[in-house]
Amino acid sequence: MKVRDVMSTPIITEDGDTTVDLGASILEAMGVGSLVVTEDGVPVGIVTERDMALKVLSKNRPAAEVKLKEIMSFPLITIDADASVDDAGKLMAEKRVRRLLVEEDGEIVGIVTVRDLLTHEPELVEEIYPTVKTPASPYRLAGVEDCLRRCVYTLKAESREVAVEKCKELLGKLEKDLGELTSYYEKDEELRDILTKVESLSKRMKEMGAEAIEDLKKESDALLTDLRHIIRWRKLTSTTSLGGELPFKSRRTRI
Numbered sequence: 744m745k746v747r748d749v750m751s752t753p754i755i756t757e758d759g760d761t762t763v764d765l766g767a768s769i770l771e772a773m774g775v776g777s778l779v780v781t782e783d784g785v786p787v788g789i790v791t792e793r794d795m796a797l798k799v800l801s802k803n804r805p806a807a808e809v810k811l812k813e814i815m816s817f818p819l820i821t822i823d824a825d826a827s828v829d830d831a832g833k834l835m836a837e838k839r840v841r842r843l844l845v846e847e848d849g850e851i852v853g854i855v856t857v858r859d860l861l862t863h864e865p866e867l868v869e870e871i872y873p874t875v876k877t878p879a880s881p882y883r884l885a886g887v888e889d890c891l892r893r894c895v896y897t898l899k900a901e902s903r904e905v906a907v908e909k910c911k912e913l914l915g916k917l918e919k920d921l922g923e924l925t926s927y928y929e930k931d932e933e934l935r936d937i938l939t940k941v942e943s944l945s946k947r948m949k950e951m952g953a954e955a956i957e958d959l960k961k962e963s964d965a966l967l968t969d970l971r972h973i974i975r976w977r978k979l980t981s982t983t984s985l986g987g988e989l990p991f992k993s994r995r996t997r998i
Contacts, residue, residue, distance in 0.1 A: 746831050747824040749863050750845045750853035754779050756786065759812030763799050766790060766811050777842055779851070780815045786851050788815030789842065796886040821846045822855070832860050832867040857923075879928045881977040887924070887937075888974060890917050891967050898960045903953040910959070914945035933973055940966050 756779045757766055766778055770792060780788040790811050798814040799806050820838050822831050824847040831843055835857060845853040860867055894913040897906050921938040928934055944963060947955045 744828045744863060745824065746822055746826050746828060746843075746845055746855055747847075747853070749828060749859045750824070750855040751775075751859065752853040754844070754851060754854050756781050757811060758782075759787065759810060759815065761811050762807055763790075763795055763809045763811060763814065764806035767792075767795055767806065776856070777854070778811065779819075779844065779854075780811050780817075782812070786819060786844070788812065788817035789819060789844070790815045791842070793886050796889050797882055800889055801882065801885040819844050819851075821851070823847070824852060828860055828864050829867070831855055832864065832871050835860070836870050858919075877928070878931045878977065879924055879934050881974040883924065884934075884970070884974050884977075887917065887920055888967070888970055890920070891941075891963065891970060895960075895963050895967050898956060898963060903956055906956060907948065907952050911945070911948055914941060914948060917941045918945055937966065937970060937973075 755769065755773050755775050755777075757769060759780045759782050769778060770776065777789055777791040779786050780790055794814050794816065795806070798804070799809050820834070820840055821844045822834055824845050834843060835841065841857045843855050844851050845855055857871055860871070890913055894910050894917070897909045897913065901909065918938070918941055921934065921941060925931065925935050925938050940962075944959055944966075948959060
């Protein structure tokens with residue numbers, strides 16, 4: 744199977760001078776997880792939801808004042824559209840990235856993600872996500888915390904009907920994100936416990952709908968408190984594995 748068979752098109756591009764708050768709105772509206780950043784119309788980098796969470800949200804930077812070009816990862820890592828899915832998996836593992844831009848005749852024609860590959864070739868999971876014995880870094884948990892925080896807020900602030908629909912989506916995203924993390928950090932029992940609780944919340948929301956809201960308010964709020972305690976504690980220790988974006992400037996290139 745070739746990369747062109749599993750890639751997503753078209754890619755969503757945005758000028759590097761666009762602010763992060765607008766970029767985040769575009770991601771939500773388009774239902775995608777990344778933006779290709781351009782300069783004078785030429786792709787020069789990429790910004791993901793995770794970049795926004797780690798480089799802006801977790802550092803309390805004002806999203807309306809930070810530009811996409813300030814947090815983008817570069818240079819772009821590309822793969823030919825006719826390359827095999829196996830080759831794409833090997834490149835992701837080698838570069839430790841989750842997305843590759845797809846090229847054809849020198850032009851960017853699509854994007855392929857880890858999820859795209861694993862949907863069609865599940866056996867690539869061991870190559871792309873080698874397991875580690877250390878707990879997940881607090882910086883890897885920033886996106887999980889933000890998603891859970893939004894769910895808690897939605898349950899408390901929105902009408903019951905709106906809360907049900909939004910939280911079903913947010914809890915579904917949490918299940919997928921935590922599933923990926925636990926497959927990588929397979930020895931992280933605290934992370935696995937959080938996933939188990941999120942799966943329980945998600946199941947009850949789907950089965951009971953609005954009837955479950957009052958109980959879910961309390962349980963999701965308690966879970967968010969537990970998660971924040973875990974994150975704070977891990978920031979004070981040096982036993983975690985970053986396995987991704989560093990909390991300080993690095994010379995390593997990542998997407």
